[in-house]
Amino acid sequence: MRTLTYREALREAMDEELARDENVVIMGEEVAQYNGAYKVTQGLWDKWGDKRVVDTPISEAGFIGMGIGASMLGVRPVMELMFWSFHSVAFDQLVNNAACVRYMSGGLCHCPIVVRGPANGGTNVGATHSHIPEGLFAAFPGLKVCSPATPADAKGLMKAAIRDNDPVYVMENTILYGNTGEVPDPADGDFVIPLGKADIKREGKDISLIAHGRSVLHCLEAAETLKAEHGIDAEVLDLRSIRPLDVDAILATVAKTHRVLLVDESKPFGGVSAMVSHLIQEHAFDELDGPIKRVCTIDAPAIYSKYIENEQLPNPRRIIEKALTMV
Amino acid sequence: MRTLTYREALREAMDEELARDENVVIMGEEVAQYNGAYKVTQGLWDKWGDKRVVDTPISEAGFIGMGIGASMLGVRPVMELMFWSFHSVAFDQLVNNAACVRYMSGGLCHCPIVVRGPANGGTNVGATHSHIPEGLFAAFPGLKVCSPATPADAKGLMKAAIRDNDPVYVMENTILYGNTGEVPDPADGDFVIPLGKADIKREGKDISLIAHGRSVLHCLEAAETLKAEHGIDAEVLDLRSIRPLDVDAILATVAKTHRVLLVDESKPFGGVSAMVSHLIQEHAFDELDGPIKRVCTIDAPAIYSKYIENEQLPNPRRIIEKALTMV
Amino acid sequence: MSDLNFATSPINQSLTPERKIELFTQMVRIRRFEQAAAKSYAAGEMGGFLHLYIGQESVAVGTISLGGADDHYITAYRDHGHALAVGMGMNECMAEMYGKQTGCSKGKGGSMHFFAPDKNFWGGHGIVAGQTPLGLGLAFALKYQGKDGCCLCYLGDGAVNQGAFHESLNIASLFGIPVIYVIENNGYSMGTSQERSSAYTGCLAQRAEAYAIEWDVVNGSDIYEVRAKTQIAMDRAKKESKPTVLEIDTYRYYGHSVADANHKKYRTPEEIQNYKDNYDPINVFRRKLIDEGVLTEEKSDEIGKAAQEEAVASVKFAKEAPAPTIPDISTDVYWETDNNTEASKIGHHFFA
């Protein structure tokens, strides 16, 4: 199969959906003429022109709200936040207008909007630029959230997100943009990965490592070491989609391994992992051989120093150390 | 002991701190001349004047940010959000500037600011005005969050919050403002309740009901019925402070009753309760006789209809029903 | 206030007597509807807030009277006037305030959240100025889809101090978006007068100037003026694809919401009385129509009576309507689950 980078996979998804539906419009800061701060939208403005690929001023509340308003009339905006961290200046639009307008209207409106961009630490850009808001937004009923870890998932989930008739927030990762992976050829048919379906990225029987986004890759790396050096056979479940959430897949892996380590780039108070932990103990209490553990980002604002930021984040070493305390 | 309303208790706390420290300044929409949308600041402008009690325009990002900036120079703003729900338009200031500026400066700054206001459902004001953001803000290291349930706690925690040298977000409740309770007389000494100390509001041995804010009162009411009608002796632990969190008190009640029902006005994905659930199963796994359960707000934006909103929220009936499935 | 006679401007001269009566009737209906709602609210029959539009009727009726098939509307929480002006029925509106299943938003939105997308009305929004980027987006969509329409986006005098409004102005001008921001300046944001909430030189609309946006100030007590000046803005939106900011001076007789008992403290009873006596948009229009020979005192009374009866009937309708049930809490969250699509069957959308 052909390989693409994660970045190219996202771009291909947008390009295909631009072709498929004339209501799809790409918007955001520097997405058009500059080709995107991280080059995800490279070439799309050249190909699709001013109408379909639109540069916006630095006014996230204004332009995200504009996208939400346009979506109520059937436009399907795919909006880039240069960093998902900039949600902080558009929060009202993101959690009130997008999430609640359908409900408050008794179902008379809906908002087929996608908001996308990178949401990760690890690039030494400091506390305000390194928020990990998957859990934050998944907490709002009315919103959907996904977080792909591989190029194929990036393409498939992005296409599902654009076609979805509810607001979907796609959390990408600057560190993954350059990663390569196999992605089905468009010639072989439309490639869409539905929201709400987790994916076992590695089979195992001794312990379940449950994660999403870049943490999945850390889990896979840790699993190799656990196997090679400790004979521990870890299963790695990639949630992919946070809301809807594949609770069945979570419970299935727990029933298989009886030990759970959640890996979550979020800060420890809350995050996706606190919710998954609660769900597991509630619905699979008797399946657990011991407490559910987590590896999260160390509980402080994101540190800048490149010498230490990777230690603040989940990483294979921290995952292995924690796993070894459990089996 | 004398009794005060929750509203009066908050006001007395602010009044005493205005007297104690000339850097304390009350700010917010309608807090001065109008005496506060919910009359919490009634009379303070008359008594303290324009300098100490300041009306602001409807510009939450602007005035909250202004308060944070002023706090870096030693002013101690106590800022009202007319509803905590309006955090959405000031989110950047609340989670980046207040929470991170100390860290990003390597400890050179700090922000002794209090942001306060009601954070609750139950008053038929619809989805955008009924957010319950305790868990949301507690997720940000650098912030502190508390949520008093009684007049005495309201006064004591507010005074602690104002004296604290870190940003403290006090989550009040419009429905509690009129409740009365005993509050120590100022003549008997300075009454401060430290952040980070939970309070057993009712002793029991069969099940622990853990809650904060108005849910504590629902738990107490449910506990009476559980006792009277079912002979179940429920302990009610009021967290009071969400961050810092009294983990020891939580683990102690679990060790006593071995059964835990968390009651949280938050939406079910996340919230304070998901975190408390994770902490309990992690640190008291062997103490649990069964899964930790929760009663949260039913998972949808807040409904307006007064016929049904109380059913969406935690209430004594829902608590009792859930508790009965557990013992 | 201006001395020009806007009755003679073409857009008003083109009004038939029947249409004039219709506009008058709409204003009267809004007032009677809200008076009935205020009574129900006082009787404890409604929850939440009740923000009355009484005194401002000419703004919604005058502006919306100009709208065509592709013109759209969005406003803040003080939304009853706009709702009736776009053609929503009293029954569904009253039932909404009563929190009933047959309310326009099924009892989920309440007084602040009336919606009728089929009538191009997109709410009813509770966060001050939160609707201003949405209005921009509605107009963006019209332009994107090549429709010959514009969006009228209403906001209050206090709302101009929210950042989202300014971000919207810049984008509207930069992108050439056919949106008209209508500042309904009733002089107060809750208990705060314009002087205490806003820094300005001449007026609030002037903030548009530095964004290269045209603006105007309108005497809201004269529906003819409202129509004449709004028409200019709508022409600009449709023919030039350019935004406008209109500041329409108006007044609310009641408190910020019905719960606002302070409202005679932050303004004098004389001020209120003066407006009622001299600038009430319904009275002003009635007098004009009588002078024009279009309306008689008797006809006016009849209209008032009919509106009153319609309002009373809507209260009855609302009272008798069924309340939502617990399962209703969980619908209208996601389009996909409501429509039972394939996508809705994958994964858990809801949690407990």
Added chain:
Amino acid sequence: MSDLNFATSPINQSLTPERKIELFTQMVRIRRFEQAAAKSYAAGEMGGFLHLYIGQESVAVGTISLGGADDHYITAYRDHGHALAVGMGMNECMAEMYGKQTGCSKGKGGSMHFFAPDKNFWGGHGIVAGQTPLGLGLAFALKYQGKDGCCLCYLGDGAVNQGAFHESLNIASLFGIPVIYVIENNGYSMGTSQERSSAYTGCLAQRAEAYAIEWDVVNGSDIYEVRAKTQIAMDRAKKESKPTVLEIDTYRYYGHSVADANHKKYRTPEEIQNYKDNYDPINVFRRKLIDEGVLTEEKSDEIGKAAQEEAVASVKFAKEAPAPTIPDISTDVYWETDNNTEASKIGHHFFA
């Protein structure tokens, strides 16, 4: 650009030759410091972003040169110039970019987050315009505490389109806050020219007008003009407790950040060269000082060489400095826990 000779304005005439040399030296030091940083960055020795101030040195140096004991400063992420201008040392700044313990923010903030409260410098802020309400607050505090000072709050030309800035303008005017917003207009926000990001008539500072705030446009290539016009604003702040918006026209030679490889696509090389040749603030000032007989070519070269050596030494200092350790991650989160107070011992402040 203006023809007036600002060298003769009183605030500049009062400058001693030594002080003039000092200002010149500061500008040169900023440039050399950043050139050294750019080299280290290119060598992969730093993480994150690096936003160079080169081309804009007159703004920070000129404005801050006017500051007294109670004047305070806050800016965005392009903060190296302001940091050195307030008197921070190259070592602590370079070490910060290297992510070292001896950095001004202990390696926790990086290039975007230099702080020196002891020198009245409050950062270094990464969220576009997020610092504008903070600057308002600093100035609020000065007024509240009766200090004879003001706050200079810097922002970019792209930042004027963030709502928080407009909210700040309104409050500043309404409350009479001694804040001066300095728009450092370098013509671009990342790859977007002023024309593509902002709607305006004459200039960006004009947005102040509708808030009844005084404003002015300043030729940033002339440090005398920067000082003369900023002094007027500072006098207004201190004597009248009124805000000002100054738009200082300037230019950045490098890309938005060093990682911005596109920067010759969104503007022509000729445009960059023209600025360097004709408007470079260091060259312009050097020529003036030479004409004035205050500076010689040799002295100028000496200053450049000394600055260069200082910068090189700071790189050495930074490289040799210790990196933070894992326990360092958990300090500087809460004042109370850092100071081991009673309050810090109650409850869990941190989670795992």
